[in-house]
Amino acid sequence: RHANAAALGMRETCPECEMDIRWIFTWFDPDLERQAAESMFEAGATVVITGADTPGPVQVAGERGLYGVGYDSRNACDVDLEHCLTTPYWNWGPEYVSIVTDMMNGDFVGEDIYFDVDSGSLGLLGFMEGQEILPSVPESVIPQVQDLLAQMEAGDFTRFDVFTGPINDNKGEEIIPAGVALTQSDLExxxxxxxxxxxxxxxxxxxxxxxxxxxxDAEIPQ
Incomplete structure (x- = not known):
């Protein structure tokens, strides 16, 4: 999901760009995360985005004078604010408050909880209220990011809108027909x-x- 969403977003501002993948099969392995990032840059990448939990890939980007996107924590860019573009991060407070309130009221039901930006539980570093946009973000894309984020915060653009067709796969075959949106079961x-x-x-x-x-030539490992 993350890789596909990132690729679709990339094509919004850079239709000719391509994204490669390195599968590391872990959420946390600082050495492996750095190795994967180094491999991407050695293959010609100019920006690396990670789905693992350390800022190592951003650090590697800075060491090479290139750019990175962090993940999971609002502190992920602290290792190199000059070369980090942003990081999506969790803000668990609102979800914890909601769950504890339901428990106190006797209304809590255990369930698979998914939420969108309008819940207040997700952030994008540099673009949230009171934050400064990081210096390496191209000025040309800032209005587009701000507009889409505003739609997300208002609940007008959700994870289902990200995956609404027409969308092709990386082989050029249509996967999602025009006007069709993936379901939660599809996403999972x-x-x-x-x-x-x-x-x-x-x-x-x-x-x-x-x-x-x-x-x-990228494939999902079996």
Whole structure:
């Protein structure tokens, strides 16, 4: 999901750009994260984005005078504010308050919780109220980012809008037809058998593909 969303966003401002992937199969391995970033830059990348938990890839970007996007923490850019473009991060406070309030009122029901930016639980470093945009962000894309973020904060653009067709895969085949949006089960890759055990429909366009913009020879490991 993250890689596909990143590729689709990349193509919004750079239609000719391509994104490659390095699979590291872990949320936390500082050495492996750095190695993956170094491999990307050695292959010709100018920007690296990570889905793991350390700022190592951003640090590698700075060491090479190139650019990185952090992940997970608003502090991910602290290692090199000059070469870090931004980082999406969690703000767990609102979700914790909601859960504890429900528990205190006797209304809590254990469930698979997903939320969007309008919950107040997600942020984008440099673009939230009271924050300064980081110096390496191109001025030309700032209004576009601010406009889309405003839509997200208002609840007018959600994770389902990100994956509304038409969308092709990285082989050029149409995956999501025009006007069709993925379901939550699609986003999570919940098949029919698992969906039945969870009491919901299984996926019909399961997230087992890579989006256009990702290099054609990239594949999801089996």
């Amino acid at each position: 890759g919940i098949d029919a058998e698992l969906g039945a055990s969870l009491g919901r429909e299984g996926c019909t366009i399961c997230m087992s593909w890579l989006a256009e913009g990702i290099v054609p």
